[in-house]
Amino acid sequence: MKKTTKIMALFLSALMLVSAIPMSIFAEEKSNSASDLYESLSISGDLKAIDNYYINEPFVEIPITPEILDDIDNNKVLESIDVLSDDLNAIDKVNYVYNSNIKYELEYDGGAIVSCDENMEVLAYSNFDRNTDIGQLNLSCQTSTIDNLDNTEEINELKSKYNIDDTYKLEITEDNNDIKYYWSKIGYNGILNPYDSLSIRFDCASGVIVTFNRFADVFKNTDINISKEDAEKIALSSNEDFVSVSSCEMYYEKPNFFWNDTNKIYTTDSTVRLVYKVIIDDIYEVWVDAETGKIIGGDIMKAANNARAYAYSNFSYATQSASLANTYLKKLGYTSSSGVINNNFTTNPVLPFVRDDLNAYGFYIDCHGSTTTLATDNKTILTTSQVKGNWHFVFLDACSTAANTNWANAFKISSSYSKRAFLGWSNTVTTKNAYSFCSYFWPETYNGNHSNNIRDAAVWAADQVPGSGTTPIKFYGDKSYNGKAY
Numbered sequence: 220m221k222k223t224t225k226i227m228a229l230f231l232s233a234l235m236l237v238s239a240i241p242m243s244i245f246a247e248e249k250s251n252s253a254s255d256l257y258e259s260l261s262i263s264g265d266l267k268a269i270d271n272y273y274i275n276e277p278f279v280e281i282p283i284t285p286e287i288l289d290d291i292d293n294n295k296v297l298e299s300i301d302v303l304s305d306d307l308n309a310i311d312k313v314n315y316v317y318n319s320n321i322k323y324e325l326e327y328d329g330g331a332i333v334s335c336d337e338n339m340e341v342l343a344y345s346n347f348d349r350n351t352d353i354g355q356l357n358l359s360c361q362t363s364t365i366d367n368l369d370n371t372e373e374i375n376e377l378k379s380k381y382n383i384d385d386t387y388k389l390e391i392t393e394d395n396n397d398i399k400y401y402w403s404k405i406g407y408n409g410i411l412n413p414y415d416s417l418s419i420r421f422d423c424a425s426g427v428i429v430t431f432n433r434f435a436d437v438f439k440n441t442d443i444n445i446s447k448e449d450a451e452k453i454a455l456s457s458n459e460d461f462v463s464v465s466s467c468e469m470y471y472e473k474p475n476f477f478w479n480d481t482n483k484i485y486t487t488d489s490t491v492r493l494v495y496k497v498i499i500d501d502i503y504e505v506w507v508d509a510e511t512g513k514i515i516g517g518d519i520m521k522a523a524n525n526a527r528a529y530a531y532s533n534f535s536y537a538t539q540s541a542s543l544a545n546t547y548l549k550k551l552g553y554t555s556s557s558g559v560i561n562n563n564f565t566t567n568p569v570l571p572f573v574r575d576d577l578n579a580y581g582f583y584i585d586c587h588g589s590t591t592t593l594a595t596d597n598k599t600i601l602t603t604s605q606v607k608g609n610w611h612f613v614f615l616d617a618c619s620t621a622a623n624t625n626w627a628n629a630f631k632i633s634s635s636y637s638k639r640a641f642l643g644w645s646n647t648v649t650t651k652n653a654y655s656f657c658s659y660f661w662p663e664t665y666n667g668n669h670s671n672n673i674r675d676a677a678v679w680a681a682d683q684v685p686g687s688g689t690t691p692i693k694f695y696g697d698k699s700y701n702g703k704a705y
Contacts, residue, residue, distance in 0.1 A: 256492075256508070256515055257476055265488050266474070278311040278324075287339070291325075296341050299376035300428055302331055317658045318683065319488050320435075324668070332669045341380075343683075345430040347675040373428060374400070374419065381433050383417050390687045395678055395694055396423055401687040404437070407493055412438050412471040413686030414491045420682060430678070434685045438471050438491040445512040450495035454505035457514055465498040472496070472506050475516040475651065477535060484536060484654075485516075504649065518649040520618070536654035537585050540616060544583035547661040551612070552704030553581045560586070562595045569593075569600050573607070580611040580704065582630075585653075588617025588644075590625045603629040612673070612702050614642040616653055621645045621693030638700045640673040645693040656690045659683045664702050673702045 260266035291297055291304040306327045313324050321342060325333040330348030335341055377383070387402040388411055397420050404415035414436040422429050445453075451464045457478065472494050473487045492515060494506040504518040519534055534540075538559065545557035558568055572579055586593050586600060593600040593615065606629040613630045620626045621643030627633060632641040644653070660680035663670060670676040674694045681690040 256474060256490075256511075256513065257479065260474065260487060260490060265490055266476075267486050267488075268483050278313050281310050281312050281323075283307060283310055290339060294341065295376055296380045297333065299373045300344065302327060302333060302344070306331070317486070317655065330671075341433075342435075343430070343432045344428070345669045345679055345682075347429055347670050347672075347679075377417065377419065377431060378402075381417050381435075387416070392687065394420070394681075395674070395692075397421060397429065397678070398423055399682075399687075403687065406438055406471060407441065407443070408469070410469050410471060410493070411687075412491060413689065414438075414471065414473060416685060416687075418682055418687075420678070430682050432682055436473070436489045436491050438493055441493070442510045443493070444510050445495070445507065447495060449512065450507040450509070451497055453507050453512055453514065454495070454497035454499060457505060458499075458503075461499045461503065463500060465501045467495055467497045469509060470494055470496045470506075472516060474506075475518075477517040477651075478505065478514055484539065518651045520647060520649055534585060534650045536650050536657075540585045540654055540657050541583070543657050543661040544614070547665050548581050548583070548612075550665040551581075551702050553612075555581065560595065560600065562597065564595075564598065567600065570605060573601060574605055575607075577608065579608060581613070582610060583614045583616065585616040588615060588620045590619050590622050593617055593620075606630055609636075609639075610641075611638060611705070612640050612700075616644070616657070618644050618647045621695065624695060627695040632696045634696060634698075637697050638705060640694065640696040640700050640702060642673070642677055643693055644691055646688070646691040648689070648691060652684055652686070652689045655684045656680050656692065667701075671701065672699050674698045674700075676702075 257266065287310065288304040288307070291302075291307065297303075306329060307325060308328050309326045311324050311326065313321060315321050320336055321334045322337045323335040323339060325331075325335065327333070327346075329346070331344065331346040333341055334343035383402045386405055388405050390401045390403070392399050392401070400419045400421070402417045403411035403413055406412050414434050415438070416434045418430075418432045419428055420430040421427065447467055451467050454467075455461050455464055470493075471491050473491055475485045475487070477485075479485075493509045494515065495509055497505045497507060498520075499505060502520045504520065505514055506516040507513070508515050541557040541559065545555050548555040560568065569584065573582065584593060584600070587595065591603050593602075603625050606626075608631070610630040610632060613626075613632060615621075615626055621641070622645050624633070626643060627641040630641060632639040657680075660676055663676040663680055664673060667676070669679045674696075675698075677692050677694055681692045684690045
């Protein structure tokens with residue numbers, strides 16, 4: 220009896236000891252066990268550190284077999300948009316660094332390009348050369364006049380094929396004189412997952428589909444173990460330079476582990492997590508995993524309020540962006556060079572080039588921006604009043620530079636001139652999304668795998684980035700210009 224009593228006493232003591240341990244310790248252990256995301260993704264191969272981000276391996280043409288032709292003719296999606304096996308010109312095995320889901324591309328007479336996965340399932344389509352007389356809906360680009368498009372045979376076939384139902388939210392926007400339909404999967408508490416979505420772009424003049432893209436990466440985590448207040452504290456305490464929280468909202472994002480090493484570019488094939496996107500000091504993004512409380516990524520906003528200054532060295536991806544632009548401007552025939560502007564420059568290399576070089580016709584810059592100014596955080600690089608000359612190809616990779624025509628007019632680029640193209644962002648954009656756009660856009664300007672001109676290359680590249688409004692590119696100028704030096 221005494222032995223039993225002693226055992227019970229030891230048991231109760233142990234129970235009291237366990238109950239005295241703070242629950243946060245157990246939560247931390249759970250968080251740690253569930254948050255080895257970086258390691259697990261690295262081991263699985265889903266996480267990749269990209270060095271030569273813009274270099275894609277050469278295409279390899281594969282034989283067109285009778286079985287492939289039968290598959291094309293039996294594909295309801297291709298049938299609904301009049302893409303027939305009789306028009307098939309070639310099939311290429313591809314290896315896009317930025318989108319590893321696309322394994323094959325089918326090239327058709329007439330300009331159509333169909334992108335497929337390893338099972339030859341259609342993921343994307345583009346054709347800017349398609350006969351715009353088809354359909355002749357004569358749409359004006361007003362969303363209120365095209366609601367009927369949601370019930371067309373083409374739309375219904377695509378929605379059926381890609382399982383787009385009432386669990387997806389539809390957004391309709393006018394974009395570069397086209398109409399864009401975008402369905403995003405509705406997740407936790409109404410939050411939209413841009414990586415599980417379908418976008419369809421219509422030509423306003425005819426109602427014809429010019430691109431569609433299916434993104435099919437579902438979100439993985441559903442448990443919410445971290446409060447909004449805790450997420451803000453975690454984000455704010457992660458860097459001694461952070462001052463205050465500007466906002467905190469929940470989003471779905473693919474981990475990029477930006478704050479692990481801001482000099483590396485990470486990408487994941489399919490992992491999507493629910494995060495608190497904490498905006499710090501109106502410029503820095505910190506992604507706190509809603510389940511584990513771990514920081515799994517982030518970004519930097521390209522736009523900065525010119526009335527305020529922040530301690531910052533350069534954008535992530537800035538070197539890669541400049542290298543991309545320089546590489547393909549050279550391929551387009553320009554005598555081009557690249558350089559970096561830091562936040563403490565004493566000599567401004569941009570101003571004399573834009574103001575005094577009478578042979579300067581091509582220009583790209585990745586920096587902060589507004590409708591009148593390009594800048595670092597505390598120094599002005601260029602204003603609209605300082606631009607001189609008649610420019611051919613200009614891309615201001617900075618926020619709000621295309622919100623109106625101020626910059627395009629400064630470079631004397633409009634639809635009134637032939638062989639001139641201006642690109643900018645009509646709103647704010649993050650470095651991640653801007654660089655995703657650039658990784659598609661710059662190779663497309665030269666390779667022309669899906670387009671024949673700068674405007675269509677920009678539209679196509681913007682549609683490759685998941686999310687509605689994530690890449691608000693805006694084009695001004697000659698829509699037929701291919702960007703080549705002359």
